Amino acid sequence: MEMLAILIPVSLLLGGLGLVAFLWALKHRQYEDPEGDSHRILKKDWDDRPKP
Amino acid sequence: MTSLAPSASACPACVAAPAAERIAEARAVKDAGLVLSLPTAHCAVCISDVERTLSALPGVRSARVNLTLKRVSVAAAPEVTAEDLIGALKGIGYPAHELDPGLLSVTETDKAGRDLLMRLGVAGFAMMNIMLLSVAVWSGAEAATRDLFHWISAAIALPTLAFSGQPFFASAFASLKARRLGMDVPISLALILASSISLYETFAGGHHAYFDAAVSLCFFLLAGRYLDYRSRAAARSAAEELTALEVPRATRVRDGAETVVPIAELAVGDLVRVRPGGRMPVDGVVTEGTSEIDRSLLTGETLPVWAGEGSAVSAGEVNLTGPLTLRVTAAGRDTSLHRMADLVAVAESARTRYTSLADRMARAYSPVVHLMALASFSTWLYLTGDLRLAVNVAAAVLIITCPCALALAVPAVVTSASGKLFRKGFLIKDGTALERLAEVDTVVFDKTGTLTLGAPEPVDLAAYPRADLEIAAALAGASAHPLSRAISTALAEAGVVPARVADIREVPGYGVEGRHGDRMVRLGRAEWVGATPADGTATYLSTGEGAARAFGFTDRPRPGAGAAVAALKAAGKRVILLSGDTEAPVARLASDLGIEDWQAGQRPEDKAARISALTGEGARVLMVGDGLNDTAALASAHVSISPASALDAARVASDIVLLGQDLAPLADAIRIAKQARIRIKQNFALSLAYNLVAVPVALVGLATPLIAALAMSTSSVTVSLNALRLK
CATH class of the missing domain: 2.70.150.10 (Calcium-transporting ATPase, cytoplasmic transduction domain A)
Structure with a gap:
């Protein structure tokens, strides 16, 4: 049962991390164009060097 | 975040800097503001093509395609106009319309949508964590462990509900203030009652806490609300913001x-x-x-x-x-323009407000839920005298009957259907338009600009002598008149090189004249060039020798018009053509497309009257039109569609906007709408069936948090999956 003292905080922390990541993505407009982004990943435009 | 941005002012201590910065910012926003709608964009190649073409234009700093909304935002210098961009895109085969960035900025930042999504996300993460703890309780955690888990759940659930439940609390409060019982009242009641009873049970070391149910309820309801919001926002953002044609x-x-x-x-x-x-x-x-x-x-x-x-x-x-x-x-x-608008206002107020399936459902549902919870509470109190037990049962009833699946039933289907229609080029402007479209049995078309493209094309050019064509090409090339432009485009495509015609001048209202060799040549109206007027749209060429020749024109049918009419007739719909044009062209188009029922020379009042007459006979009319003369008819029809090229007033009066050129998907749209209606009804049946099973269990006091959670998630998931079956 002592394991719980570690496991519960760990699970809460992981959940919290997920939530923070989600809120970050939302703030940075990662959900503006889901369809476009799924196509953009197939483009070869900036394969050789990063977009300036 | 803005506080970290480098100051635009050179002097960091300068207090006046913010004002200057604000001006600089305002300018930056101002010239970033060109937004075009791209109805045909659909793939990675489209994105590259459009972005590369636009970025290559002088003055354009950046262009970014949003494929979800099918639009491109362009940041460009102030002298770049939307027409330049539209012209460039047309050159590579993408039709585009300008959107009003002023109105658009409201939806572009889309505060309300992100707000809902954030609440949804918080509810989702809280739900997962609480479920994790609840599984332990369900599988038999005892005494101190159970209490601990309940306390942790409470610590997660209460702040989550306070944050994520706000949309429901606010709207329930508003509807109570207006003395109505909306769906949100039972929802808020369930959320508040469930969390307070669970908190009490946790204090008392009780067996059952409904934190998991309350939070997942909140999550599913928010999901429904977000879908609903999304489909509405997508419609609003493009339909209302196509720029007005009316000159200010x-x-x-x-x-x-x-x-x-x-x-x-x-x-x-x-x-x-x-x-x-x-x-x-x-x-x-x-x-x-x-x-x-x-x-x-x-x-x-x-x-x-x-x-x-x-x-x-x-x-x-x-x-x-x-x-x-x-x-x-x-x-x-x-002005006659405004008198026409008044006609539309009258027709719109006459249109009986359509109550959507969801509204009818909600109106019947919420009183039943409240009565049932109240009845179970008073019965249990009377039978056992145990207040704690009675409140527990009432809370279980409220949670289980809570319209979780009902709240998802309509938005899930509407989102899936309008997404399908959007890909076919239809933009649903009105929430109930899909349901009304499903009921249509009669389709009324306008001619010019709707069944046809509204642009003339010369016919039988091959029948003219080459020399005449060369002269016509030279004369037509000098004028911006639509008939002249049509001739010169058609001749250029046929590879005709314009003859050498000197001293070309346009005589406004009559035509173009010039000197070819030693002869005067003219292209224009019949009486001016000395020809006898022919039937239909025509322009006349006099070359100085022999009789003048007539160039006949036809208005090309919109692509897919024939297919759409045929498919509608095959589906058993009555198809009618009402046009304000003269008899000859209307008759020709009607016979080309196979429409038997047509009328020419219809004034706007006639069209609206005909539609009212049809409605009076019990028909559900779909009106498809684009002109000002159609607006009254569009407003009085059961449901209406107008092409994106239509006049502003017509688009405002219609429920659905056709973004592409092609009319062919029209019959498909009606089929999808019908299917969507069936799915909505199935979803209602499904969620009611779950209630029929779960409510008696709750009423007799056997409901546990596990049963509530199971009933709620399975019904929500089945309803969403059923919506996705839409083909």
């Missing part, structure tokens, strides 16, 4: 000086100048100049009408060839 300004002539003034400032008796290509801002009488005017948007006539001194013109008509000076006879609210 006019050129007033006073003492020989021209000033540009807002239309509202014009008074009867003022003189107004209208340049070729411009739209008449007011009703008036021509006092100077000759030209031809295009009345097709108002009346549906395809043939341009001659206008000279003394001719009366109406607001909304387009001046084609020569500058005109008008004396204003009616401005503002008195």
Whole structure:
């Protein structure tokens, strides 16, 4: 049962991390164009060097 | 975040800097503001093509395609106009429309949507964590462990509910203030009751806490609400923001000086100048100049009408060839344009408000839920005298009956259906349009601009002598008249090289003339070139030798028009063509497309009256039209569609906007709408079936948090999956 003292905080922390990541993505407009982004990943435009 | 941005001012201590920065920022926003709608974009290649083409234009700093909304945002220098961009895109085969960035900025940042999504996300993460703890309780955690888990759940659930439940609490409060019982009242009641009873149980070391149920309820309801919001926002963002065609300004002539003034400032008796290509801002009488005017948007006539001194013109008509000076006879609210708008307002108020399936459901559902919870509470209190037990049972009843699946039933289907229709080029503007579209049994079409493209094309060019064609090409190339432009495009495509014609000049209102060798050549109106007028739309060429020749024109049917009519008829719909144009072209188009029921020479009132008559006979009419003369008919029909190229007023009056050129998916759209309606009904049945099983269990007091969670998630998930089955 002592394991719980570690496991519960760990699970809460992981959940919290997920939530923070989600809120970050939302703030940075990662959900503006889901369809476009799924196509953009197939483009070869900036394969050789990063977009300036 | 803004506080970290480098200051635009060189002096960091400068207090005046924020003002300067604000101005700089305002400018940056201002010239970033070109947004175009791209109805045909659909793939990675489209994204690259469009972005590369636009970025290559001078003055364009960046272009970014949003494929979800099918639009491109362009940051460009102020001198770059939307027309330049639209022209460039047309060159590579992408039709585009300008969107009004001023109105768009509201949806672009999309605060409300992100807010809902954030609450949804928080509810989702809280739900997962609480479920994790609940599984332990369900599988038999005892005493101190169970209490600990309940306490942790409470610590997560209460703040989550306070944050994520806000949309429901706010709307329930508003509806209570208006003395109504919406869906949100039972929802809020369930959330509050469940969390307070669970908190009490946790204090008392009880067995059952409903934190997991309350949070997952909140999550599923928010999901439904977000979907609903998304489909509405997508419609609003494009349909309302296609830029208005109505001219807001006019050129007033006073003492020989021209000033540009807002239309509202014009008074009867003022003189107004209208340049070729411009739209008449007011009703008036021509006092100077000759030209031809295009009345097709108002009346549906395809043939341009001659206008000279003394001719009366109406607001909304387009001046084609020569500058005109008008004396204003009616401005503002008195113009025929506005009288037409009034006709629309009357028709719209006459349209009985359609109650959606969801509303009808909610109206019947919420009183039942409240009564049932109250009844179970009082019965248990009477039978056992145990207040704690009675409240527990009532809370379980509220949680289980809570319209979780019901709240998802409609939005899930509507989102999936309008997404499908959007990919086919249809934009649903009104939430209930899908349901109404499903009921349609009669389809009424307008001709010009709807079944046809509204642009003339010369016929049988091959039948003319090459020499004549070369002269025609030279003359037509010098004019911006639509018939001339049609000839010169068609001849250029056929590879005809224009002849050498000297001294070309355009005679406004009549045509173009020039000298070919030693002969005068003319292209224009019949009486001017000395020809006998032929039937239908035509222009005439006199080459100085032999009789003048007529170039006949036809208005090309919109792509897919034939297929759409055939498919509608195959689906057993009655198809009717009502046009304001003259009999000959209407009859020709009707027989080409296979429409038996047609009428020509219809005035706007006639069209609206015909639709009212059909409605009176019990028909559910779908009106498809684009002109001002259609607006009253569009507003009085059961459901209406207009192409994106339609006049603003027509688009506003219609429920669905057709973004692409192709009409073919029309029959498909009706089929999808029908299917969506069936799915919505199935979803209602499904969620009611779950309630039928779970509610008796709750009423007899056997419901545990596990049963509540199971019933809720399975019904929500089945309902969403059922919506996705839409083909």
